[in-house]
Amino acid sequence: MRQGFQQKNIVIIGAGFSGILCAQRLEKRTSRLKNISITLIDKNPYFTMRTEIHAAATGRGKPEGIQYDLAETFADSPNVSFFCDEVTDIDFENKVVKGNVNDYTYDYLVIAAGSQPNFFGIESAKENALPFWTFDDAMAVKKQINDCFKKAAELSDEEEIKKLLTFCVVGAGLTGVELAGELAEYIPMLCVKYKLPQGYTKVLCIDAAPRCIPNLTNKLSTTCSSILTEMGVELQMNAKVVDVTPEALVYEQLGKTVTVPSCTVVWSAGITSEDITIKAAQTLDSRNNRIVNLETLQSSDPNVFVIGDNMYYVAKGKDYPVPQMVENTEQSSVLAADNIADLITGHKAKRAYKPAMHGCMISLGAKKGIAYAGLENLFMIQLPSIPAQLAKRAINVYFLVPVFGLKNALPIAKHEFLAKRDVEN
Ligand SMILES: Cc1cc2nc3c(=O)[nH]c(=O)nc-3n(C[C@H](O)[C@H](O)[C@H](O)COP(=O)(O)OP(=O)(O)OC[C@H]3O[C@@H](n4cnc5c(N)ncnc54)[C@H](O)[C@@H]3O)c2cc1C
Numbered sequence: 001m002r003q004g005f006q007q008k009n010i011v012i013i014g015a016g017f018s019g020i021l022c023a024q025r026l027e028k029r030t031s032r033l034k035n036i037s038i039t040l041i042d043k044n045p046y047f048t049m050r051t052e053i054h055a056a057a058t059g060r061g062k063p064e065g066i067q068y069d070l071a072e073t074f075a076d077s078p079n080v081s082f083f084c085d086e087v088t089d090i091d092f093e094n095k096v097v098k099g100n101v102n103d104y105t106y107d108y109l110v111i112a113a114g115s116q117p118n119f120f121g122i123e124s125a126k127e128n129a130l131p132f133w134t135f136d137d138a139m140a141v142k143k144q145i146n147d148c149f150k151k152a153a154e155l156s157d158e159e160e161i162k163k164l165l166t167f168c169v170v171g172a173g174l175t176g177v178e179l180a181g182e183l184a185e186y187i188p189m190l191c192v193k194y195k196l197p198q199g200y201t202k203v204l205c206i207d208a209a210p211r212c213i214p215n216l217t218n219k220l221s222t223t224c225s226s227i228l229t230e231m232g233v234e235l236q237m238n239a240k241v242v243d244v245t246p247e248a249l250v251y252e253q254l255g256k257t258v259t260v261p262s263c264t265v266v267w268s269a270g271i272t273s274e275d276i277t278i279k280a281a282q283t284l285d286s287r288n289n290r291i292v293n294l295e296t297l298q299s300s301d302p303n304v305f306v307i308g309d310n311m312y313y314v315a316k317g318k319d320y321p322v323p324q325m326v327e328n329t330e331q332s333s334v335l336a337a338d339n340i341a342d343l344i345t346g347h348k349a350k351r352a353y354k355p356a357m358h359g360c361m362i363s364l365g366a367k368k369g370i371a372y373a374g375l376e377n378l379f380m381i382q383l384p385s386i387p388a389q390l391a392k393r394a395i396n397v398y399f400l401v402p403v404f405g406l407k408n409a410l411p412i413a414k415h416e417f418l419a420k421r422d423v424e425n
Contacts (some may be wrong), residue, residue, distance in 0.1 A: 007036075007037070008036055008037070008107045008108070008344050009037050009039065009106050009107050010026060010036070010038045010039070010107065010108045010110065010344075011041065011097050011104045011109050012038070012040045012110040012341060013097065013111050014041070014042060014112035014114055014274075014308070015040050015082065015112075016047065016048075016112060016113075016114045016308065016329070017050075017326055017332075017333075018114075018307040018308030018332060019040060019042070019110070019333070020047060020073070020178055021333035021334065021337075021403065022041045022110055022112060022307055022337045023077075023080050024080075024403065025333060025334050025337035026079075026080075027077050027079050027343060029045075029337060029341035030079060030340060030344060032410065033344065036079050036344065038079050038081070039080075039081050039104050040078065040080055040083070041084075041087055041097070041212075042070060042082070042083075042089075043084070043086040044084065044135075045070055045084045046068060046069055047068040048066060048067055049067075049068075049396070049400070050134075051396065052065075052066045052396070053132070053133075053134070053135060053137070053138035054138070054178045054182045054363075055144075055363075055419075056138045057132075057138040057179065057182065058182040058183060058185070059143075059423055059425040060366055060419060060420070060425075061140065061419030061421075061425065063108055063135070063137060063425070065411070065419060067133070067135060067391040068158075068400075070084070073122050073404060077242075078312060083102065084101075085099035085100055085101040086100045087099050087113070087276050088276070089276075089279065090109070090283075092196070092280075092283055092304065095107065095303065097109065106303070107303065107344075108303055108305065108344075109305070110304075110306070110307060111280055111291060111306045111307070111310050112306075112307050112308045112310065112333070113274040113276050113277045113279060113310045114308060114309045114310065115271040115272065115310075115324060116131075116271065116272060116273070116274050117133050117268070117269075117270070117271060118269070118270040118272040120224060120269070122244070124245065125170070125241060125243075125265070125270075127244075128245055128246050129170065129244045129265040129266065129267040130144060130267065132266050132267060133268075133271070139388065141264075144264050145167065145187075146190070148164040148263055149164075149165070149194045150194070150367055151164055152164040152165055153195065153196060154396045158200070163247060163263055165196065165202070166202040166261065166262040167183055167202070167204070167262070167267060168204045168205075168206065168260060168266065169203070169266050170207075170241055170244075170249070170250045170264050170265060170266065170269045171205075171207055171269050171270065172205050172207035172211075172212035172235065172237065173207070173213055173214075173265065173268065173269075173270070174211075174360075175268040175269040176212075176269070177205065177212055177224055177228060177364065178362060178364070179226070179266060179268060180203055180205040180228055181228060181365040181368065182365055182366075184203050184231035184232050184365060185365040186423075187201050189421065190342055190423055193423045194419070200382040202234060203232065203233045203234065204234045204236065204249075204262075205233050205234070205235050205236070206236040206249075206251060208237065208238065208241075208269075209237060210238055211225070211237055212224050212253060212329065213362070215323075216239065216370075217372075218374075219382065220372060220382060221315070223370050223382075224364070227370070228364060231364065231365060231368070236251070238253055239253040244265050247261060247262070248260060248261050249262050249265045266347075268316045270343050271309070271324065272288075273290055273309070273310055277310045284299045284300050284306075285299065286312065287312045288312070288322075290310055290311060290312035290321065291306040291310055291311060292312045292313075293305075293306055293311045295313075295353050296349040297332060297336040297353055298339070298349060299312070301345065305336040306336075307336045308324075308332060308333065309324040311328075311331070311380055315351060315353070315355050322355050325357075325360070326399065327355075327357055328355055328357070330399070331355055332358070338351050352400070357376045358373060358374065358375060358376070359371060359373035359374060361374045361388055361391050361392035361395060362392070363392050364389075366421060367385075368386070368389055369383075369385055369388035369389035370383075371387070371389050371392065373391065391415040392415055394416075397416050401413075
């Protein structure tokens with residue numbers, strides 16, 4: 001068969017970290033072939049730098065600084081068409097992706113729909129807590145915090161004021177601690193703006209686990225707790241949330257039930273796959289709503305690849321799946337694209353996924369952080385607080401500039417390194 005002779009459609013569901021990188025890599029790998037169509041679909045018209053939503057929720061930098069227009073990003077990519085559409089179903093038998101606006105036929109499908117918050121069946125939390133995963137979630141959290149301050153400024157009852165100014169973050173994983181750190185810096189600024197005493201405020205971060213970010217080493221976890229405590233965050237570990245009402249958070253800890261009067265509970269306690277992936281997981285081999293990959297990143301359907309947060313891949317020598325983190329999204333998207341390009345050119349999908357993680361950087365407010373870096377299984381070093389914060393910003397620039405182009409390099413670098421926290425942002 002002559003290469004590129006027959007029309008091949010590749011459809012990618014999700015233009016997050018992994019979907020974008022996969023589309024760009026596929027375009028590069030197939031640029032010399034004719035009749036290749038790469039369709040990238042996302043329910044939003046923009047990409048959100050999810051790893052920065054805690055900063056956007058607390059006035060650090062302009063919120064628009066973490067959004068990138070997807071149509072514009074792919075405007076100069078002749079083989080990639082971006083569609084803003086929500087995928088509602090996949091017909092694996094007839095190879096059709098069904099959206100609210102269009103249907104899309106495919107030869108190869110890439111599922112990269114990412115995750116959503118998991119409320120672990122606590123219905124009152126789903127109803128009354130604020131989820132923390134998308135750009136809109138971040139803006140809703142920011143509005144809620146500001147509304148609480150506005151209301152509190154008009155009241156005189158101390159208990160009512162304290163209830164309005166108690167901000168609870170459920171989950172002391174990566175997302176929860178980052179948000180708690182930002183709140184610890186933001187809340188005192190709002191106290192000045194609304195002329196309210198800081199003593200009336202509280203930032204509480206709670207988790208059922210015995211220590212924060214339990215997948216980090218004990219040492220890093222302890223460093224994280226110490227920094228947050230110094231910043232004024234109250235940490236409650238071994239605390240299991242049992243109820244969330246519009247005016248309180250209730251948790252159980254060491255056999256006791258504790259009720260915290262609070263109008264703001266932000267939920268960052270865990271994630272599960274997006275709905276479309278959960279649906280696909282009913283047909284494809286799956287585990288915990290993530291889709292099981294072969295080492296080529298194909299699923300149990302050889303025409304369907306899965307990348308990023310949606311994949312369930314246990315690397316050789318490991319007993320747990322790849323982490324749902326950006327580095328895995330980058331590596332998996334490139335490998336899946338290369339294997340699809342090989343299939344299109346009449347070869348076998350031959351590359352095996354060998355994830356190699358190089359560490360983790362966590363910001364705690366604008367100035368502090370914790371990080372370890374190195375090469376998994378060989379060596380890892382812990383970075384001091386300020387270099388950890390700087391490393392996180394540098395990594396963001398390193399990721400964003402190749403994706404969104406050199407013309408965006410300056411605004412990206414400015415946003416990362418010069419953006420200030422501002423109560424008017
Ligand atoms: C606050 C926060 C901080 C984080 N910090 C870090 C960090 O410091 N380091 C790190 O490594 N990781 C971090 N993460 C995790 C990281 O963001 C994820 O691992 C990463 O985003 C996963 O990439 P993805 O491409 O798989 O999914 P996503 O980036 O979530 O993209 C999925 C895309 O699919 C789209 N989509 C979903 N369903 C549909 C549908 N039905 N139809 C059409 N489109 C759909 C979504 O709109 C989205 O654009 C953080 C996450 C959060 C929320």
